[in-house]
Amino acid sequence: MPSIETVPPVIDAEEARRERSRKLERTGRWLLPLLIMAAALYFWDRVCVWNEIPQYILPRPGVVLNTLIEDAGLLFASLLVTLRITMLSLALAVVGGVGLSVLFTQSRWIEMSLFPFAIVLQVTPIVAIFPLINIYVDDQTTKLLLCAWIVAFFPILSNTTLGLNSVDRNLIDYFKLNGASRWQTLWHLRLPAAMPYFLGGLKIAGGLALIGAVVAEFVAGTAGQSSGLASRIIEAGYRLNAPRLFAALILISLTGIIIFLALSWISHLVLHRWHESALKQEQ
Numbered sequence: 001m002p003s004i005e006t007v008p009p010v011i012d013a014e015e016a017r018r019e020r021s022r023k024l025e026r027t028g029r030w031l032l033p034l035l036i037m038a039a040a041l042y043f044w045d046r047v048c049v050w051n052e053i054p055q056y057i058l059p060r061p062g063v064v065l066n067t068l069i070e071d072a073g074l075l076f077a078s079l080l081v082t083l084r085i086t087m088l089s090l091a092l093a094v095v096g097g098v099g100l101s102v103l104f105t106q107s108r109w110i111e112m113s114l115f116p117f118a119i120v121l122q123v124t125p126i127v128a129i130f131p132l133i134n135i136y137v138d139d140q141t142t143k144l145l146l147c148a149w150i151v152a153f154f155p156i157l158s159n160t161t162l163g164l165n166s167v168d169r170n171l172i173d174y175f176k177l178n179g180a181s182r183w184q185t186l187w188h189l190r191l192p193a194a195m196p197y198f199l200g201g202l203k204i205a206g207g208l209a210l211i212g213a214v215v216a217e218f219v220a221g222t223a224g225q226s227s228g229l230a231s232r233i234i235e236a237g238y239r240l241n242a243p244r245l246f247a248a249l250i251l252i253s254l255t256g257i258i259i260f261l262a263l264s265w266i267s268h269l270v271l272h273r274w275h276e277s278a279l280k281q282e283q
Contacts, residue, residue, distance in 0.1 A: 078227060085148055085228065087209075089151075101156075151208045152205040166194070167189055203267065233249065
């Protein structure tokens, strides 16, 4: 009986090339920013050394890192205050933005009546609104929360409304043909279709909530041990303590990056099984 030889699987050359390209792209997505960051830090350090720049004007990166470690207790306590305002305002923006978006899709008249006021809040600088908030609101935390909410609210409202209104008209007619109620159509068709738009707005709103919280702290002029990172920056500026100022700025930047990455991960987790944008990232 003739022996049956095992034929090794033939790997398609084009598929292998695509796989190498995907791996290279995934590696470059993290490696290139890290290399650029390392080069920028090295250049920063050399500029300080070559020009003998005083520490109170431009500290070296190593000095900033030491300050971040030495003042970790104070800075991270302030970070928690700012982060609490950021997360609360983002949560309220999600509730308010999604709720109003659903209301807008149920009535065109309500959307035409209220959406212009949302645009007014978006285009008016928060530093111009804060004096009014300062007059009518007594509690300091509520002031900061309201300012951050105003900044973070519009992207969620706008994106979710766009998503809810972008459903294929043929699918809506199909639901009506099968006797689906308005709320069944909303729950089973409009909300899933709007999910990518909502998550895109959420990623934008996360960063804006942090910006709104920091700007509100600046404008409010909060001070004391229980104040946020903006107060640490103000104090460091008054005292010409540039290392602490840079350390606080780095903490704010890292916090914003972490918020964006966390929301991007949530978006990928929700969409990766069915939406084209997430499927392309996996390929």
